[in-house]
Amino acid sequence: MAKLAIVYHSGYGHTKRMADSVLAGAAGVPGAEARAIAIDPEGNLPDGGWEALAAANAIIFGAPTYMGGASWQFKKFADASSRPWFGQAWKDKLAAGFTNSASVNGDKFSTIQYFVTLAMQHGMLWVGTGMMPANRKESQRNDVNWVAGFTGALAQTPADAAVEEMPPGDLETARLFGARVAETAKRLFG
Numbered sequence: 595m596a597k598l599a600i601v602y603h604s605g606y607g608h609t610k611r612m613a614d615s616v617l618a619g620a621a622g623v624p625g626a627e628a629r630a631i632a633i634d635p636e637g638n639l640p641d642g643g644w645e646a647l648a649a650a651n652a653i654i655f656g657a658p659t660y661m662g663g664a665s666w667q668f669k670k671f672a673d674a675s676s677r678p679w680f681g682q683a684w685k686d687k688l689a690a691g692f693t694n695s696a697s698v699n700g701d702k703f704s705t706i707q708y709f710v711t712l713a714m715q716h717g718m719l720w721v722g723t724g725m726m727p728a729n730r731k732e733s734q735r736n737d738v739n740w741v742a743g744f745t746g747a748l749a750q751t752p753a754d755a756a757v758e759e760m761p762p763g764d765l766e767t768a769r770l771f772g773a774r775v776a777e778t779a780k781r782l783f784g
Contacts, residue, residue, distance in 0.1 A: 619772025
């Protein structure tokens with residue numbers, strides 16, 4: 595059984611909804627087990643969070659993009675991950691990431707690149723989306739991968755949009771992304 599952990603911070607609920615979609619995609623893969631671990635408003639993991647990450651074959655990072663980077667709560671978690679780093683505890687686990695911001699671009703790639711750097715410092719193996727973008731004239735906002743993320747799953751939610759108003763295409767992109775990471779983990783560890 596491949597084990598996945600989705601560790602994320604959500605400031606306003608949009609990134610949580612994206613994490614829920616990633617979780618649904620991962621958990622829907624036979625032979626894969628997935629768990630979401632929310633980073634709290636103070637940047638801490640819940641009880642058992644570090645142990646769940648230690649037991650996982652794949653760790654999917656998620657955070658909103660604020661001011662061109664991951665939220666400070668996620669960065670606090672990343673800094674605290676130096677403990678497993680010292681023992682190379684995450685070496686050769688799979689890694690992946692997702693983010694959401696209010697703007698179409700919003701410098702989301704800076705957040706994804708931060709996740710990639712974190713994963714590389716841990717000696718992890720990165721999994722991208724494997725999805726073609728919705729970049730043709732007939733493409734619509736609710737198409738899968740409309741934001742065109744390759745390195746990680748990207749979503750865009752207007753600043754004044756409620757969590758329930760998140761674009762369905764972005765949530766489907768997140769679900770497919772979770773399934774891709776789970777399928778990859780299953781091939782390697784299942």
